[in-house]
Amino acid sequence: MPEGGTLAGVPPPAPPGRPLVALQGVEKRYATGTLAVRGVNLDIPRGEFLSLLGPSGCGKSTLLRMIAGLIAPSSGTIDWPASPHDARGAAQPRLGFVFQEPTLLPWSSALSNAALPLKLEGMPRSEREDRAAGALARVGLAGFERTYPRALSGGMRMRVSIARALVTRPDILLMDEPFAALDEITRFRLNNDLLEIWQETGFTVVFVTHSVFESVYLSRRIAVMAARPGRIEREVGVPAPYPRGEAFRTSAEYAAVCRTVSLALGEAIAHRGAA
Amino acid sequence: MTGVDDAPRPEPVRRVLFLPAELWPRILMPILIGALSLGAWEWAVRANEVPVYILPPPSVIWAALLRDWPSLSVSLGITLQITFAALIVAAAAGLALAVLFAQSKWVELSLFPYAVVLQVTPIVAIAPLIIIWVDDIRLALLICAWIVAFFPILSNTTLGLNSVDHNLVDLFRLYRATRFQTLIFLRLPAAMPYFLSGLRISGGLALIGAIVAEFVAGTGGRASGLAYRILEAGYQLQIPRMFAALFLICLTGIAIFLALGLVQHLALRRWHESAMRKEG
Numbered sequence: 069m070p071e072g073g074t075l076a077g078v079p080p081p082a083p084p085g086r087p088l089v090a091l092q093g094v095e096k097r098y099a100t101g102t103l104a105v106r107g108v109n110l111d112i113p114r115g116e117f118l119s120l121l122g123p124s125g126c127g128k129s130t131l132l133r134m135i136a137g138l139i140a141p142s143s144g145t146i147d148w149p150a151s152p153h154d155a156r157g158a159a160q161p162r163l164g165f166v167f168q169e170p171t172l173l174p175w176s177s178a179l180s181n182a183a184l185p186l187k188l189e190g191m192p193r194s195e196r197e198d199r200a201a202g203a204l205a206r207v208g209l210a211g212f213e214r215t216y217p218r219a220l221s222g223g224m225r226m227r228v229s230i231a232r233a234l235v236t237r238p239d240i241l242l243m244d245e246p247f248a249a250l251d252e253i254t255r256f257r258l259n260n261d262l263l264e265i266w267q268e269t270g271f272t273v274v275f276v277t278h279s280v281f282e283s284v285y286l287s288r289r290i291a292v293m294a295a296r297p298g299r300i301e302r303e304v305g306v307p308a309p310y311p312r313g314e315a316f317r318t319s320a321e322y323a324a325v326c327r328t329v330s331l332a333l334g335e336a337i338a339h340r341g342a343a
Numbered sequence: 344m345t346g347v348d349d350a351p352r353p354e355p356v357r358r359v360l361f362l363p364a365e366l367w368p369r370i371l372m373p374i375l376i377g378a379l380s381l382g383a384w385e386w387a388v389r390a391n392e393v394p395v396y397i398l399p400p401p402s403v404i405w406a407a408l409l410r411d412w413p414s415l416s417v418s419l420g421i422t423l424q425i426t427f428a429a430l431i432v433a434a435a436a437g438l439a440l441a442v443l444f445a446q447s448k449w450v451e452l453s454l455f456p457y458a459v460v461l462q463v464t465p466i467v468a469i470a471p472l473i474i475i476w477v478d479d480i481r482l483a484l485l486i487c488a489w490i491v492a493f494f495p496i497l498s499n500t501t502l503g504l505n506s507v508d509h510n511l512v513d514l515f516r517l518y519r520a521t522r523f524q525t526l527i528f529l530r531l532p533a534a535m536p537y538f539l540s541g542l543r544i545s546g547g548l549a550l551i552g553a554i555v556a557e558f559v560a561g562t563g564g565r566a567s568g569l570a571y572r573i574l575e576a577g578y579q580l581q582i583p584r585m586f587a588a589l590f591l592i593c594l595t596g597i598a599i600f601l602a603l604g605l606v607q608h609l610a611l612r613r614w615h616e617s618a619m620r621k622e623g
């Protein structure tokens with residue numbers, strides 16, 4: 069793997085009590101009047117693997133897009149205490165974002181797609197292509213640098229999308245139901261590969277999903293959300309150690325946590341509108 | 344991490360005489376129909392002894408084309424010049440204005456209605472004015488052809504610039520891309536297929552605009568494109584020559600359409616669905 073060592077730059081452990089990102093009373097009301105998210109308080113420490121789990125329409129994407137800075141909260145604050153800030157005081161965390169669709173430039177090769185964030189930063193061509201090739205190799209796509217998205221399978225396109233998110237060596241990777249459109253076998257493989265990269269690299273992940281099983285398999289912590297208005301109903305920890313593999317998937321412990329989370333999700337759905 | 348083994352393998356394309364096999368029927372069938380129609384025309388005219396000044400048979404038209412080729416080819420050259428100049432100006436202006444529209448909603452709101460006015464005004468109605476105002480008759484013809492060719496490029500490109508996947512727009516925002524970067528690396532490439540299909544429509548329209556304007560200019564105008572030849576031949580009752588000029592106009596239109604289609608295919612073949620070869 070070229071450039072492997074640089075991709076695996078493990079960030080220094082955060083001082084205790086200083087999360088990577090802290091959400092305080094975050095609320096989002098869209099112009100249409102929909103209250104999509106209400107009263108979210110959430111600390112995400114460095115190195116965390118957090119899933120946002122909830123039924124469709126409960127505001128998972130809205131919350132994720134607020135963390136990404138793509139939309140502003142209507143009230144409440146989102147602080148990045150450990151990240152650099154620009155002259156106007158706005159936080160400049162290094163973000164990677166993976167959408168539900170691969171969202172690639174169809175006119176660019178896999179390599180150019182993976183190199184896009186670096187190109188926008190103004191990095192010289194040879195340097196950014198080296199790094200993009202490293203990121204592609206990291207997601208198992210060595211040899212496909214010159215291939216266009218059209219000629220890649222759905223799973224491979226998603227891998228390019230992940231390589232693009234990783235190429236800037238982000239502090240935090242935000243993923244919005246990234247594997248929802250894939251078949252189960254491909255999804256399992258991508259789950260394993262994602263965990264492997266996360267363990268090696270040590271960035272933080274916020275992973276949106278509506279699959280109980282996927283969230284339990286991947287995360288250290290699960291925020292169970294409820295709809296109307298969207299809110300975090302409960303947090304569930306998954307104590308199992310990493311690395312996790314097929315053995316974990318079939319263990320009694322996994323089944324037990326899935327049960328707990330399913331019950332929490334069921335309650336969240338049943339209580340909807342009550343708050 | 345393990346490599347991926349779900350790579351689709353490209354299928355080799357079967358070729359006959361350098362062209363993909365499934366392309367041949369698309370070339371041969373129209374030619375066959377054309378040949379049959381010409382044969383029927385020739386036979387019908389001869390069998391019914393239709394006079395040449397009413398409807399000449401294809402053989403006589405062909406003879407007229409060969410005989411008058413020196414003067415007709417000069418006219419063809421002039422018509423082609425006007426058409427292409429108008430198309431190039433329309434493409435450049437349409438693209439530039441569309442980019443301007445994409446940069447500012449206000450500019451679009453204030454100017455787009457006038458582009459529509461330009462589009463809906465019949466060219467025959469304003470051609471006389473333009474010919475009066477503009478001294479140089481060729482320039483006047485060029486302006487007429489430009490007016491007709493301009494709108495499809497403008498409206499298609501505007502549509503293309505605005506129909507970018509909004510997730511990609513978000514991605515560019517996330518990486519703090521400048522407006523210029525977003526335009527160059529995202530909006531313009533995404534608008535490319537729209538621009539090219541606009542260009543393809545405008546190619547034919549530019550030719551029509553050039554011909555129509557020359558008809559309006561009439562024999563009084565000092566231009567001598569193909570439309571002038573048709574008028575001239577009409578006054579002299581040289582009906583085969585009229586048909587020969589008409590034939591050249593049709594041929595030019597078809598050639599423009601095919602050439603721009605080829606441009607479209609070459610520019611987009613690597614990524615866009617419209618340029619994908621259909622399998623099977």
Ligand SMILES: Nc1ncnc2c1ncn2[C@@H]1O[C@H](COP(=O)(O)OP(=O)(O)OP(=O)(O)O)[C@@H](O)[C@H]1O
Nearest residue numbers: 098099100102104123124125126127128129130131
């Ligand atoms: N741009 C918008 N304008 C107005 N309302 C919106 C907008 N985006 C989302 N909403 C509304 O906000 C609520 C939460 O939407 P959001 O997309 O965050 O849910 P989600 O949990 O991601 O759902 P899904 O699992 O279906 O993706 C929904 O009721 C939705 O209709």
Ligand SMILES: [Mg+2]
Nearest residue numbers: 128129130244
């Ligand atoms: Mg969503």
